[in-house]
Amino acid sequence: MIKRLTAVLAACGLAVAASAAPAPTDLYIYNWSYYIPQDVLAQFEKENNVKIQYKEFSSNEEMYATIRGGSNKYDVVFPGDDYATIMIRQGMLEKLDHSKLPNLANVDPKISAKKVSDPGNDYCVPYFLGAAGVMVNKEKVKNYEKSWKIFDRADLKGKMTLLDDPREVIAGALMVNGYSSNSTDSSQLAKAKATILGWKKNILNFDSDTFGRGFATGDLWVVHCFAENVWLEVSENQTDNEKYADKYEFFIPKEGNCSYMDTMAILKTAPHKDLAYRFINFIHDPKVNARVADFTRVPCVNLKARALLTRKPNYTLEQVLACELKKDLGDKRALYSQVWKDTRGGDE
Amino acid sequence: MSGPKRRRKRNYGTIYTLPLVVWFTLFFLVPLLIIVLFSFLAADIDGGVLPRFSIAAFTGLAKPRILKLFVNTIWVSLASTAITILMALPCAYFMARSKNKTMLLILVIIPFWTNFIIRIFAWKSILEANGVINSVLMGIGLVASPLQLEHNWAAVILINVYTYLTYAILPLFSTIEKFDFTLLEAAQDLGATKMQAITKVLLPNVRSGIVTAVFFTFIPLLGSFVVQQLIGTKDMYMLGNEINDNIYKYFDWPTAYALAVALMMLANVGLVFVMMSERKQARTLGARRVDEAAA
Numbered sequence: 009m010i011k012r013l014t015a016v017l018a019a020c021g022l023a024v025a026a027s028a029a030p031a032p033t034d035l036y037i038y039n040w041s042y043y044i045p046q047d048v049l050a051q052f053e054k055e056n057n058v059k060i061q062y063k064e065f066s067s068n069e070e071m072y073a074t075i076r077g078g079s080n081k082y083d084v085v086f087p088g089d090d091y092a093t094i095m096i097r098q099g100m101l102e103k104l105d106h107s108k109l110p111n112l113a114n115v116d117p118k119i120s121a122k123k124v125s126d127p128g129n130d131y132c133v134p135y136f137l138g139a140a141g142v143m144v145n146k147e148k149v150k151n152y153e154k155s156w157k158i159f160d161r162a163d164l165k166g167k168m169t170l171l172d173d174p175r176e177v178i179a180g181a182l183m184v185n186g187y188s189s190n191s192t193d194s195s196q197l198a199k200a201k202a203t204i205l206g207w208k209k210n211i212l213n214f215d216s217d218t219f220g221r222g223f224a225t226g227d228l229w230v231v232h233c234f235a236e237n238v239w240l241e242v243s244e245n246q247t248d249n250e251k252y253a254d255k256y257e258f259f260i261p262k263e264g265n266c267s268y269m270d271t272m273a274i275l276k277t278a279p280h281k282d283l284a285y286r287f288i289n290f291i292h293d294p295k296v297n298a299r300v301a302d303f304t305r306v307p308c309v310n311l312k313a314r315a316l317l318t319r320k321p322n323y324t325l326e327q328v329l330a331c332e333l334k335k336d337l338g339d340k341r342a343l344y345s346q347v348w349k350d351t352r353g354g355d356e
Numbered sequence: 357m358s359g360p361k362r363r364r365k366r367n368y369g370t371i372y373t374l375p376l377v378v379w380f381t382l383f384f385l386v387p388l389l390i391i392v393l394f395s396f397l398a399a400d401i402d403g404g405v406l407p408r409f410s411i412a413a414f415t416g417l418a419k420p421r422i423l424k425l426f427v428n429t430i431w432v433s434l435a436s437t438a439i440t441i442l443m444a445l446p447c448a449y450f451m452a453r454s455k456n457k458t459m460l461l462i463l464v465i466i467p468f469w470t471n472f473i474i475r476i477f478a479w480k481s482i483l484e485a486n487g488v489i490n491s492v493l494m495g496i497g498l499v500a501s502p503l504q505l506e507h508n509w510a511a512v513i514l515i516n517v518y519t520y521l522t523y524a525i526l527p528l529f530s531t532i533e534k535f536d537f538t539l540l541e542a543a544q545d546l547g548a549t550k551m552q553a554i555t556k557v558l559l560p561n562v563r564s565g566i567v568t569a570v571f572f573t574f575i576p577l578l579g580s581f582v583v584q585q586l587i588g589t590k591d592m593y594m595l596g597n598e599i600n601d602n603i604y605k606y607f608d609w610p611t612a613y614a615l616a617v618a619l620m621m622l623a624n625v626g627l628v629f630v631m632m633s634e635r636k637q638a639r640t641l642g643a644r645r646v647d648e649a650a651a
Contacts, residue, residue, distance in 0.1 A: 069604035076403055094402050172585075174605055212507060213589045218480070227485040339401050345606035353593055353601065354421040 035283045036061045038071060038082040040270065042240060043135075045303040052290050058283060067173075067216070075100060080277040083284040089269040090175075092125035092132045093336040101131040102274040108285040109133065111292035119309045123269060124335050132271035133288055138306045139267040139331045140176050141260040141323065143238045148229040154259040156184035158230055159207040168230040169222070170207060172214040174348040175334055176232070177204060179266035189266035189332045192340040197347055204351040214352050233258075235322035236304055246305050249322065260327050267331035391620075395613035403607040413610035417618060422598070426622075429595040432509070433577035436516035440524045440573045441566065443517065448528035448565075449558075453537070461529070464522050472519070476586050479515050480506060483587075507589045515583045520576070524569040531565025532558075567630055575623045579616070595619060 041064040049060050063082075065071040068091040075085065075095070087095055095101050106112060112129060119134045121127055144152060148167070152158055159168060170177050179189035181200035191197065212228065213219075220241035222228040231238060235258045239246045242256060272291065274284045290296055294312035301308035301317055307325040308314050337344060395413050397405040451460045467475060482488045483505040490502040505511060535558065543553040559566070581596030595615060602612035 067604065073403065073604060098402060208590055211590060215585075218586055221480070222484070225484055225486050341401065341607065345608065348601070348605065349421065352590075353598060354424070 033058045034061050035059070035084070035280055035287060036063070036082045036278075037084045037287070038063050038065060038074075039084075039086045040064065041066055042236060043086065043270075043304065045299055048291075048296055048299055048303075051296070052287060055290075056283065056286060075275065080275075081279065082275055083278040083280045084287055085273055085275055086135055086270050087132065087273060088334070089123055089125045089132075089271055090334045090336040092123075092271050092273060095273070096125060096131050100276055102276050102278065102281065104130055104133070104274065105285070108282075109289050109292075111289045114292050114294060114297070114310045114312045116309055116311050118329065119269070122329070122333050123271075124333055125271070132273035133292070134309045135270045135272050135291070136301070136304065136306045136309050137267060137269045137325075137328050137333075138234065139260055139265050139323070139328045140171065140232065140234050141258055141265060143223060143231050143233050143235065143256060143258045145223065145226065145229040145255065146257055147255055148226070152230075154262050156180045156261045156263055159210060159232075162210055164230055165210045166212050167228055168211045168232075169213050169215040169219045169228055170211050170232045172216040172352070174344050174352070175266065177214070177352075178344055178347055179332075179334070180232070180261065180263075181207070183261070183263045183265060186263075189264070190335045190337075192337065192343055194343060197343055201347045201350055204347070208351060236306065239305070239322065246303070247319075249305065258322055260323055260331065265331050266334045267328050268334050391613050391616055395610055395617045397610055399608045399610045401607065403603075403609060405609055410610065413608075413614035416611055417614060425593070425595050425598055428593075429578060430622075432513065432516075432594065433574055436513045436520070436577055437570055437574040439513065440517045440520050441569055444521055444524035444528050444569060445566075447521075448525050448532050451525070451529050452532040452535070457533075464525055468522060473582065473586075475519070476515060476583060479511075479518070480587065483511055506587050509588075509592065511587050512584050512592060515587060516577060516580070519583070520573040523572040523576075527568035527572060528562065528565045531562045531568075535561055563634075567634070570630075571623075571627065574626070578619050578623060 035058050037060055039062065043064075049062065052058070053060055065074070068088045071085060071087060072091050072094065075082070076098075092101070106129075112133060115129070115134055119137055120129055122137065123129075123132075123134065126132055142154075142156075142158060144158075149164065152161075158164070159170065170180075178197070178200055181203040182189050182191050182196060184203060185196070185199045187193070187196045187200070191200075212222075215222075219228060219231045219233060220238045223231050223233075223238050224241040236246060238256075238258070239249050243249050243252055272288045274281055274288070278284050291300065292310055294310060294316060297308065297310035297313035298316035298318075301310070301313060301321065302319045305319060305322045307321045307323070307328050308317060394405050396409060396411065398408040398410040398412065400406050447464075451457060451464070454460055480487070484490070485502040485504075487505070489505060490499075493499045494502065539557050539561070540553045543557045544550065548556065579596045579599065581594065581600050584592040584594060585597065599612045599615050602608045602615065
């Protein structure tokens, strides 16, 4: 009965999808917000005579839930490496034909080797490798250690935020206790939980949405963040970050942090696979990739593009290579969920 | 046996309403059934459900933490609803008695042409440290340093009220508009004060509008999560946030659905309670009339 029902529903879905079939020159891209300069997209549109339908997501979870929920119009997606692992496991990603991606040779092998999902780039291609960290308003906070312990400081109570992201926060709490940021050991996670409960006393909120604005207005002094999110709020499109170097500092805590790798992949259900290949290849053209890295100010993953950069990244490639790449936790995710429920989701 | 042929009038009502029935079944009932069904299945580790019966999602809710979330959610929703209704009543009354009803209606609806999140951010720019209010207060020298106007319950309730005010005004307006205002004059002629006329004559007569307004406000508030996430603090975590985190962070769909079912039950208990008290009131009113007639 349920099968028949799903079949009927699927048929309805197909009918809707068919009636809304895009013109053959459309390419559907599903990417993070603020991730690609507009002129790069425009150049691809012009060179290939296509119209890019660009939709943004703000978390891996959101992207995954959308695709998993049955959205089948997208061609290129940008999953984080840990989500790429899941999507490969679920058979959602197309196996890549490397002959259609000559520019893949430009990708730094050190970066590809770091991938957990697929070091051979068979299903997804590195877009960039980054890490979260802490941004400090130096005018308000004069002396500080570049450490996760900054969140223990009661004198900054109500002026700090942590990301509303279990993996990122628990990673910090594990590393400050000297453990791996991918640990699934329950006693280590219990220690991390105690650390987070201590931090919770001092922070204003677990916030992944509005901290950039709060930091820019001077309301918040210390924020756990992705550097580009905050720089975009305080500077002019990240073009003049250096001008604010006396006022703000971003650091990756000395105890270390987890890193994330965002990748480009083609969905199995992609309606325009050839265009999708062309797009991924285009992004790894050195000239194009240099523009992307200058815009995002995340360490450049393309060997040939590095010589063409005009701006320094917000943190160095060495720093981010020293971080541990987030692994998909698989059936151990529940352990992290429990820590989050006991810290974020309760009143202690 | 040749009697006059009886022409039977066929009733086409069922056929005419069939598209609507199909529509509601497909897009209203089926999602509801899926919510209930999924809440009784086992969770798949990568999100989604496994085709295996399980009540783990419900037994997992029997925790003090979840109870606290329920209590928190109910009081915030109740407080927001009470203030919304108290503000919506005079608005609706004024609108119903005004000569420019259509214009006022449009004015009330206009904010809804803007995205909800944008409106929350608009409130942020009013309340934040260098926002409109603080700039004015500091500009005229009333305060030296900015007041903390966001990141508290008052701000969350304020924006809840702002969001749901229209939902409350509309049903109230449509019932008050049908009210026979000469009854108010009659009450005053019979010695009631203006206030008494309103509380004893107007309000009981627009009771159905009030009930609708309460439900339009209270029920969606039970599941809301965005306002407290954007304006609140670490302590303003409610059921809506828990549901959201179960889907997006824990990949535990059955628990999210079980929470939604629990909320639906809660809302239904309220609905049944109100309906029963309404019937009881109608009965006592009817009985009183019979008594009066007999006397």
